[in-house]
Amino acid sequence: SGVVPTKPTITASTCCYCGVGCGVLIEHDGERILGVQGDPDHPANFGRLCSKGASLHLTGDVDARARYPELRLGKTPARSRTDWDTALDHAATVFADTITAHGPDSVAFYISGQLLTEDYYAFNKLARAMVHTNNIDSNSRLCMSSAVVGYKRSLGADAPPCSYEDIEQSDCLLIVGSNMAYAHPVLFRRLEAAKAARPQMRIIVVDPRRTDTCELADLHLAILPGTDVALFHGLLHLLLWEGWIDRAYIDAHTQGFDELKLLVRDYSPASVARLCGISLEELQHCARLISSAPTFLSLWCMGLNQSTAGSAKNSALINLHLATGQIGKPGAGPFSLTGQPNAMGGRETGSLSNLLPGHREAGNPEHRAEVAAYWGVEQLPVTNGLSAVELFDAVHDGRIKALWIACTNPAQSLPDQQKIHEALSRCPCVVVQDAFATTETCSFADLLLPAASWGEKDGTVTNSERRISRVRRAVTPPGEARTDWSIICDFARRLEQRLRPGRPSLFDFTSPEALFEEYKGLTAGRDLDYSGLSHAVLEQLGPQQWPFPPGARQGTPRLYLDGRFSTADGRARFIAEPYRAAKELRDARYPLLLNTGRLRDQWHGMSRTGTAAQLFGHAPDAVLGLHPDDLRQRQLRHGDLVRLRSRRGSLILPVHADEALLPGQAWLPMHWGNRFLKGLGINVLTQPAFDPLSKQPELKISAVDVEKVELP
Numbered sequence: 001s002g003v004v005p006t007k008p009t010i011t012a013s014t015c016c017y018c019g020v021g022c023g024v025l026i027e028h029d030g031e032r033i034l035g036v037q038g039d040p041d042h043p044a045n046f047g048r049l050c051s052k053g054a055s056l057h058l059t060g061d062v063d064a065r066a067r068y069p070e071l072r073l074g075k076t077p078a079r080s081r082t083d084w085d086t087a088l089d090h091a092a093t094v095f096a097d098t099i100t101a102h103g104p105d106s107v108a109f110y111i112s113g114q115l116l117t118e119d120y121y122a123f124n125k126l127a128r129a130m131v132h133t134n135n136i137d138s139n140s141r142l143c144m145s146s147a148v149v150g151y152k153r154s155l156g157a158d159a160p161p162c163s164y165e166d167i168e169q170s171d172c173l174l175i176v177g178s179n180m181a182y183a184h185p186v187l188f189r190r191l192e193a194a195k196a197a198r199p200q201m202r203i204i205v206v207d208p209r210r211t212d213t214c215e216l217a218d219l220h221l222a223i224l225p226g227t228d229v230a231l232f233h234g235l236l237h238l239l240l241w242e243g244w245i246d247r248a249y250i251d252a253h254t255q256g257f258d259e260l261k262l263l264v265r266d267y268s269p270a271s272v273a274r275l276c277g278i279s280l281e282e283l284q285h286c287a288r289l290i291s292s293a294p295t296f297l298s299l300w301c302m303g304l305n306q307s308t309a310g311s312a313k314n315s316a317l318i319n320l321h322l323a324t325g326q327i328g329k330p331g332a333g334p335f336s337l338t339g340q341p342n343a344m345g346g347r348e349t350g351s352l353s354n355l356l357p358g359h360r361e362a363g364n365p366e367h368r369a370e371v372a373a374y375w376g377v378e379q380l381p382v383t384n385g386l387s388a389v390e391l392f393d394a395v396h397d398g399r400i401k402a403l404w405i406a407c408t409n410p411a412q413s414l415p416d417q418q419k420i421h422e423a424l425s426r427c428p429c430v431v432v433q434d435a436f437a438t439t440e441t442c443s444f445a446d447l448l449l450p451a452a453s454w455g456e457k458d459g460t461v462t463n464s465e466r467r468i469s470r471v472r473r474a475v476t477p478p479g480e481a482r483t484d485w486s487i488i489c490d491f492a493r494r495l496e497q498r499l500r501p502g503r504p505s506l507f508d509f510t511s512p513e514a515l516f517e518e519y520k521g522l523t524a525g526r527d528l529d530y531s532g533l534s535h536a537v538l539e540q541l542g543p544q545q546w547p548f549p550p551g552a553r554q555g556t557p558r559l560y561l562d563g564r565f566s567t568a569d570g571r572a573r574f575i576a577e578p579y580r581a582a583k584e585l586r587d588a589r590y591p592l593l594l595n596t597g598r599l600r601d602q603w604h605g606m607s608r609t610g611t612a613a614q615l616f617g618h619a620p621d622a623v624l625g626l627h628p629d630d631l632r633q634r635q636l637r638h639g640d641l642v643r644l645r646s647r648r649g650s651l652i653l654p655v656h657a658d659e660a661l662l663p664g665q666a667w668l669p670m671h672w673g674n675r676f677l678k679g680l681g682i683n684v685l686t687q688p689a690f691d692p693l694s695k696q697p698e699l700k701i702s703a704v705d706v707e708k709v710e711l712p
């Protein structure tokens with residue numbers, strides 16, 4: 001009585017889960033986050049949130065959080081609590097001694113698409129300018145690196161050309177290898193609303209599984225896993241045969257069409273339909289829908305990217321847009337959906353081993369010289385850096401002796417998990433910087449550094465449509481957790497004292513804003529130029545799409561409107577690559593193909609979503625899906641416990657009948673790790689084979705078999 005409840009304070013920020021990049025209003029009292037609302041003014045979501053975003057406030061200051069630095073000296077079984085000075089001095093001494101004794105490439109950094117742009121930039125400068133190694137890669141390697149290659153080879157720059165509003169304005173959408181109803185739910189809601197308002201809009205879904213996204217489809221092509229390149233070439237063959245290509249556009253704006261034409265001549269519709277496991281009529285219907293629509297837009301995600309042919313799949317899909325002139329206009333274009341909240345920021349800041357900041361290449365001497373001059377160092381490292389799978393191979397065989405992992409859980413998320421666990425146990429020094437202390441990777445940490453998390457840090461992220469949004473701090477992190485950028489800069493300064501004493505520091509940053517100010521200069525004059533942006537401009541104008549050069553008053557919704565691409569001659573390139581079968585095929589011992597994917601209410605390895613009980617309501621357990629015919633053939637019943645085996649390992653879990661699958665296929669959600677499966681996680685089954693250009697591993701196709709497990 002008499003006590004008037006105070007209204008919570010509101011801080012606007014951005015959701016930390018998927019690449020849609022929804023604006024979130026955080027309700028808090030300065031100490032605790034009390035609730036979240038969708039930001040009605042954010043152009044990605046206009047107030048909507050999905051189940052994950054709407055539960056963000058339940059996953060903040062939870063028991064699973066890392067609160068204090070912990071250090072294990074020698075190979076004692078347990079880490080002990082320590083203070084930050086001891087922790088960072090220890091790390092700096094070990095890294096400096098390792099570099100001095102074994103060279104800069106004996107250390108590596110494995111970072112995350114969930115870091116902010118400012119964190120990424122600090123890590124990159126640390127690895128390339130300070131340590132002098134290109135051994136810095138990110139979990140975006142598992143997510144978007146095939147799309148990066150696709151855009152660069154075909155269009156000349158890693159720049160998705162479309163905006164979310166193009167999805168709403170398009171007349172025909174081709175959604176390939178993406179269950180956006182689950183993985184990008186708010187964008188899917190926007191698409192549902194657009195289709196309801198414009199029923200003439202046509203939606204084609206290409207996916208071996210009949211996912212919830214197919215509910216919206218006018219045509220679902222359930223192609224056999226891995227046959228996408230053949231499908232796209234077969235479609236182009238049909239478009240050519242029927243005269244449904246845009247010859248004027250091809251002549252004016254592209255190169256290489258004749259070579260591609262020769263290649264797709266061999267992809268006759270009948271043979272493609274047979275190879276893809278669909279009917280000729282379905283293939284023809286698809287070509288007709290694409291060609292008859294005034295505007296055509298394609299969306300894709302992991303189904304294309306996580307493949308040993310990921311680069312070829314991306315290029316073959318972009319070929320369709322170039323051949324029909326369906327790019328560079330509203331409602332049209334190839335549009336990849338990014339998985340992580342700041343996978344794009346990672347690509348921009350050069351956070352894959354082969355990249356440098358500002359969409360530059362680590363293998364390009366001019367690019368190296370530009371960045372070295374900007375940073376005031378003599379030169380940048382020349383030796384190729386290692387990509388995710390290669391990097392952990394090098395840890396496994398002892399070439400890398402000190403490994404720094406930030407904001408990601410490779411012990412759960414990388415393929416061939418047993419080998420990753422062996423690698424981490426063998427590594428003389430594993431530093432893990434994470435907000436959550438319960439990940440599989442944390443159990444291998446010799447040094448655990450507690451990091452601030454969503455709602456506790458400031459900076460920027462870029463979403464799938466190139467839109468840069470502010471991430472804002474509402475509360476202080478729990479315990480002694482610190483922001484990622486400040487941990488990196490503090491460590492870097494201690495390393496400088498040991499490796500280049502007496503020289504001016506490269507890491508005199510006092511805020512994320514200072515990092516952004518330095519970094520943005522490296523985008524100046526490049527395709528992504530956002531040197532006209534700053535934290536202050538974002539405060540004033542709200543989220544903006546790059547390019548945003550100096551003097552701009554608003555961002556750039558669409559690219560290539562004038563038909564000039566980012567190649568040297570301004571012409572886009574057709575890429576002529578044949579269909580190649582997946583690396584691992586079915587045989588008598590492993591007669592099923594395992595696909596892995598996402599559930600609606602979980603995120604990655606569940607380090608955050610796994611802390612909210614209500615997010616298990618939709619799917620409480622990891623369950624293997626098999627077609628009812630495959631269950632019958634093996635005398636299995638819905639709910640039986642089975643052993644699922646691949647060439648690399650096995651798991652025991654329940655099996656369910658799933659009519660959404662084709663016979664011969666198996667499906668597992670990718671979220672469960674060993675904390676939940678009481679042994680090893682699902683990536684004990686998956687294979688480390690990767691695409692030769694993008695180095696992205698084939699997480700979507702592994703040959704497996706199942707057998708019933710009799711309970712004693």
Ligand code: SF4
Nearest residue numbers: 015017018022050053
């Ligand atoms: Fe967050 Fe993605 Fe859901 Fe939006 S759609 S609330 S960004 S998880």
